[in-house]
Amino acid sequence: MLILDGLATSYGRIQAVRHASLHVEPGELIALIGPNGAGKSSLLNTISGLLKPVAGSVRFFDQDITGWRADQVARAGLLQVPEGRQVLGPLTVEENLLLGRQALAGRKPNHQLADVYALFPILRERHRQKAGTLSGGEQQMLAIGRALMGGPRLLILDEPSLGLAPIIVNQVFEALQTLRHSGLTILLVEQNASLALASSNRAYVMEHGRTVLEGPSESLRHDPRIIRHYLPSIETTP
Numbered sequence: 001m002l003i004l005d006g007l008a009t010s011y012g013r014i015q016a017v018r019h020a021s022l023h024v025e026p027g028e029l030i031a032l033i034g035p036n037g038a039g040k041s042s043l044l045n046t047i048s049g050l051l052k053p054v055a056g057s058v059r060f061f062d063q064d065i066t067g068w069r070a071d072q073v074a075r076a077g078l079l080q081v082p083e084g085r086q087v088l089g090p091l092t093v094e095e096n097l098l099l100g101r102q103a104l105a106g107r108k109p110n111h112q113l114a115d116v117y118a119l120f121p122i123l124r125e126r127h128r129q130k131a132g133t134l135s136g137g138e139q140q141m142l143a144i145g146r147a148l149m150g151g152p153r154l155l156i157l158d159e160p161s162l163g164l165a166p167i168i169v170n171q172v173f174e175a176l177q178t179l180r181h182s183g184l185t186i187l188l189v190e191q192n193a194s195l196a197l198a199s200s201n202r203a204y205v206m207e208h209g210r211t212v213l214e215g216p217s218e219s220l221r222h223d224p225r226i227i228r229h230y231l232p233s234i235e236t237t238p
């Protein structure tokens, strides 16, 4: 579905992504983990067209989408939930959701308002409320809901747990599981490695702008390299 081959992205002289290669197959929930500054957000932003690659390629289904603009990528059905949520504060919850329809550009929707409300009942309760008055967790749910309204063939999320209370994080990740079981394909960057590996079927580790490790999430959870660097809480003290 998605194939990145040797992707690289720079901010002027800063090489944020040096060599990233990965693939996502239909129905997968892929997690991308790695330390701060590894280039995870830059990689997602390159896939979704917010940044232009300086090398490598991005294939989505049967198209080479390398260097496409963000709106073109979204219209192809590759939808990123924006960082910092970016809901439109003065508009209501429902107006925000309906704006997500713009990404369809003639494609068939795969989620209706009712589906989003079933996934996040709090959004139904607040559908007439201005988005700017929602809590951080509710705004995250709204941002996901808005992406769903755009008919994603692949949904990309950058740290959906950031800044949220644990109980809200659980709700968001349960929703991601529900979406996956309904057949949606998801690529997720998540700082919390334990949560990322518990919720994905396969994962990649990114360090210094490179994808350095890949495998089934279940095996990575027991990989000493992962445990030492990313799962310190379950490391046994000598």
Ligand SMILES: Nc1ncnc2c1ncn2[C@@H]1O[C@H](COP(=O)(O)OP(=O)(O)OP(=O)(O)O)[C@@H](O)[C@H]1O
Residues within 6 Å of the ligand: 011, 014, 015, 016, 034, 035, 036, 037, 038, 039, 040, 041, 042, 043, 191
């Ligand atoms: N707008 C920017 N201008 C210049 N350098 C940037 C910019 N954004 C990111 N960088 C640099 O690019 C590198 C990768 O950053 P990026 O945000 O992609 O990492 P990350 O893995 O998402 O980190 P985090 O886990 O903290 O979100 C870092 O060295 C960072 O300082």
Ligand SMILES: [Mg+2]
Residues within 6 Å of the ligand: 040, 041, 042, 158
């Ligand atoms: Mg980031």
